[in-house]
Amino acid sequence: MAEKYQQPIEGFSRIVEGNYEIVHFLTGSTIRIWYNQEAQDFSSHWHPAMEIIMPVENIYTVTIHETKFVLNPNDILIIPAGELHHLMAPPCGARLIYMFDFSVISKIKGFSSLLPFLAQPILINQETYPLYYTDHYQLLLKIRDEYFSDNNLREPLIYSHLINFFVHLGRSRINTDMAFPYIHTTKRKDLIEKLNIVFDYLDTHYRENLTLDSVADIAGFSKFHFTRLFKQCSGQNFYDYLCYKRIKSAELLLVHPEITITEIALQSGFSSISTFNRTFKKLKNCTPSEYRALYCANY
Known part of the structure; x- marks a missing residue:
């Protein structure tokens, strides 16, 4: 073999x-x-x-x-x-x-x-x-x-x-019953279609100053209902997922050495460099500068 x-x-x-x-x-x-x-x-x-x-x-x-x-x-x-x-x-x-x-x-x-x-x-x-x-x-x-x-x-x-x-x-x-185990199949598909609209919206607008209330309105749910459904479907709460999207965007930008760390923070949707550095460190176990250095050293 x-x-x-x-x-x-x-x-x-x-x-x-x-x-x-x-x-x-x-x-x-x-x-x-x-x-x-x-x-x-x-x-x-x-x-x-x-x-x-x-x-x-x-x-x-x-x-x-x-x-x-x-x-x-x-x-x-x-x-x-x-x-x-x-x-x-x-x-x-x-x-x-x-x-x-x-x-x-x-x-x-x-x-x-x-x-x-x-x-x-x-x-x-x-x-x-x-x-x-x-x-x-x-x-x-x-x-x-x-x-x-x-x-x-x-x-x-x-x-x-x-x-x-x-x-x-x-x-x-x-x-299967993984996403919404207690909801009938027909209604489950309807809920997932509405949440897909949300994910597509977040995919385009994650750089903006989004709030839980405004995104829940897009799906046509109350804030509390949306919070529960989003967690059931994604396994993450709304703000954790939003941070995940922004950090993924930052990873792609960090491979370009001509873009400053501050510019990357703003382009990825973070309001301050300190919030960006803290969030990046928490999710990636290294700073944005360390991530860039690791990537550039190996490509």
């Missing part, structure tokens, strides 16, 4: 400096996949790429914040970009590791409604997604096979499978 999935170039390994992992994509690519057999632990770290881990042989343990996931073979764990996580490998075993730039997908119209859900770790297996697990598993195998092929079009093909993967995930959430 290991011989079948040799890296397209030699000398690849995981490199963690402090709590930051340097992600080495192939030249001109934003995807990295490898068949990992290393019996090596990695202390708490983060990286700007989204990561998917799927054990092939033996378990693999991942701790994200204070939540421990003991993954069995063929379990699938999605780790959002920027999340601190700790990896513990067994003495022997193997797993597939997928890393990719999710911003390539997140800019597609319609994906804004999935972003709150995908901002949290997601475990996919026969127990958590019994009706949809096989589809997700098969898509990851297709992605693996494309990556290790000599197909010149493998990058767009892989992203087409990734889009399909996340669309399946979104549909599974809508078509």
Whole structure:
């Protein structure tokens, strides 16, 4: 198995400096996949790429914040970009590791409604997604096979499978009782459609001085009803999600050294540089300047 999935170039390994992992994509690519057999632990770290881990042989343990996931073979764990996580490998075993730039997908119209859900770790297996697990598993195998092929079009093909993967995930959430377990299916879809309008609005207007009341009015809900529904649907409260959107915008701007930190704070919707620095540090575990230095040092 290991011989079948040799890296397209030699000398690849995981490199963690402090709590930051340097992600080495192939030249001109934003995807990295490898068949990992290393019996090596990695202390708490983060990286700007989204990561998917799927054990092939033996378990693999991942701790994200204070939540421990003991993954069995063929379990699938999605780790959002920027999340601190700790990896513990067994003495022997193997797993597939997928890393990719999710911003390539997140800019597609319609994906804004999935972003709150995908901002949290997601475990996919026969127990958590019994009706949809096989589809997700098969898509990851297709992605693996494309990556290790000599197909010149493998990058767009892989992203087409990734889009399909996340669309399946979104549909599974809508078509099951996960989002609103106590609401009838017909009304649930209506609520999600209204919330999708909100997510699309936030995707366009997050830089503005938004309030909970004004956004609740857009959805046609009272502030208290909207607060509860937003939390149920996204797993985050409104202001936490708004901060998440603004920090994601700042990450994209920080890769451009000609834009000052103050300009980035204002362009991302923060009213002051101190609020921006404090929020960025809280969510990314480093300052905006440190994030920029880490990115520029590795690209």
